Amino acid sequence: MNMTLRYILALFGAVITIHYILSFTHTEYRRATSISHLASHFTGVDPVDITPIPDRYYLPFSNDTLAVDRRANATFVILARNSDLDNTVRSIREIEDRFNRRFRYPYVFLNEEPFSDDFKKRISVLSDAKMEFGTIPREHWYQPSSIDEEKAEAGRNRMVEQGIIYGGSVSYRNMCRFNSGFFFRHPLMEKYRWYWRIEPDVHFHCDIRFDPFVYMEENNKIYAFTITMYEFEKTIPTLWGHVKDFIKLHPEYVAKDNAMGFLSETGGDTYNLCHFWSNFEIADMSFWRGEAYTKFFEYLDEQGGFYYERWGDAPVHSIAAALFASSDQIQFFDQIGYEHNPYTHCPRNEETWKEERCTCDPKRSFDYDGYSCMSRWDRFLQS
Ligand SMILES: Nc1nc2c(ncn2[C@@H]2O[C@H](COP(=O)(O)OP(=O)(O)O)[C@@H](O)[C@H]2O)c(=O)[nH]1
Numbered sequence: 001m002n003m004t005l006r007y008i009l010a011l012f013g014a015v016i017t018i019h020y021i022l023s024f025t026h027t028e029y030r031r032a033t034s035i036s037h038l039a040s041h042f043t044g045v046d047p048v049d050i051t052p053i054p055d056r057y058y059l060p061f062s063n064d065t066l067a068v069d070r071r072a073n074a075t076f077v078i079l080a081r082n083s084d085l086d087n088t089v090r091s092i093r094e095i096e097d098r099f100n101r102r103f104r105y106p107y108v109f110l111n112e113e114p115f116s117d118d119f120k121k122r123i124s125v126l127s128d129a130k131m132e133f134g135t136i137p138r139e140h141w142y143q144p145s146s147i148d149e150e151k152a153e154a155g156r157n158r159m160v161e162q163g164i165i166y167g168g169s170v171s172y173r174n175m176c177r178f179n180s181g182f183f184f185r186h187p188l189m190e191k192y193r194w195y196w197r198i199e200p201d202v203h204f205h206c207d208i209r210f211d212p213f214v215y216m217e218e219n220n221k222i223y224a225f226t227i228t229m230y231e232f233e234k235t236i237p238t239l240w241g242h243v244k245d246f247i248k249l250h251p252e253y254v255a256k257d258n259a260m261g262f263l264s265e266t267g268g269d270t271y272n273l274c275h276f277w278s279n280f281e282i283a284d285m286s287f288w289r290g291e292a293y294t295k296f297f298e299y300l301d302e303q304g305g306f307y308y309e310r311w312g313d314a315p316v317h318s319i320a321a322a323l324f325a326s327s328d329q330i331q332f333f334d335q336i337g338y339e340h341n342p343y344t345h346c347p348r349n350e351e352t353w354k355e356e357r358c359t360c361d362p363k364r365s366f367d368y369d370g371y372s373c374m375s376r377w378d379r380f381l382q383s
C-alpha cells in the first residue's frame, strides 16, 4: 500500500471514530447526522427548518425510571391483528406514559398470523422494555375438527338472526377460545407467572405509580378487574348447566370461601350473568395452568359451546376465578382508570383521582351504571 492511501485510510478511520463518540455523547449531533435526517436533504421531504434543541435542555433518559426494588415475573400480553396496528400503538403509548416507563415490564404480542415488519417496527419504538412478537400455533387457534361444522353454522345463523354482536363470526369464537384456554400456554408466555392483558384502543386515565403485580403477589391475589357487567344471555344459553355438571363431577376444586354469592342469588342454581370484563385483566397464570382450571377448560371445550354458542373468555375466566379461588383472592383495582369503548372505570376515591391526574369524569364511571355488576360485588363483599 502506498503512503498516500495509508494516510487517507487512517484519516477516514479517525473521522468515523470521532463521529461515533459524538453520536453517543451528543443527542443534538446524533439527530443532525442521522441517516434519515441526511437522507431528507436528498429526498426533499424536509422543507421545514428544524432548529435542533441543545443537549442541555434534555433530561438524561435515566430520570424516567423510578427506583424499583422489587419486581414480579410479569408481562403485558396483547392479542392483535396486523390491521390493529394504529390502535395498538395508542394503547401501548398510554400504558407506557401512565405506568410502564417507570416499571419496564416486558411485552408479548400474539397473533395467529406473523406480525408484519411494519407492526414490529412501529411498536418497538414505544418502549425500552423487552418486546416479543409471537405467532399462535394453529392448534391453539382454529376451530377443532371435533366440532360439527353444520351444527356450528346453524348456531351462528341463529345468532345473526337474533342480532347478537359477533354472532356470525368464527374468528371471534377462535379468539374467545384462545383467550380462555391457550394464551398462557404460548411458548413466549411460559416463562412468566403474571400477565396484564391489554387490547388495542383502550385508555388508561390515571397515573399508576404502584406495581399491581407485586401488590397481588404479596397479598395472595390471583385475579384483578376494573369493570364488571352482565353477559348477553343468548351467547351462553347452556354454559351454566355445564358449570353445574362440572362442579358435581369435581366438588374438590370449589374453594371454601368462593364467590358463588357474586354469580348467583340462588345458591348456584341459576347464573345472574355477572362477570369481570376480561379486556382488562391482571392475573396469575399459575391459576389458569393449575389442575382445576385445566380440567374446567377441557370440560367446557368438549361441550363445543365456544363454537355452537359463543362463549366468551370473560364469563369462563370469571366463573372459574369466582369458584376455584377464594373471594379475597379477587382484586378490584379502583386506582386504575380504564376505558374500553363504550365503558370507563374512573376511580371512586377522590384522592386517587386527583393525585394520579386522572383524565376521566368520575360521575360517568361505569361503576354506577345500571348494567354494571359493581353494586352486586360490593354487596357480596359486605355480606
Ligand atoms: N390476532 C387476532 N386478534 C384478534 C382477532 N379477533 C380479535 N382479536 C383481538 O382480540 C381482542 C378482543 O377483540 P375485540 O375485537 O376487541 O373484541 P371485543 O372487545 O369483545 O369487542 C383484541 O385484542 C383484538 O385485537 C383475530 O381474528 N386475530
Ligand SMILES: [Mg+2]
Residues within 6 Å of the ligand: 199, 279, 340
Ligand atoms: Mg376489545
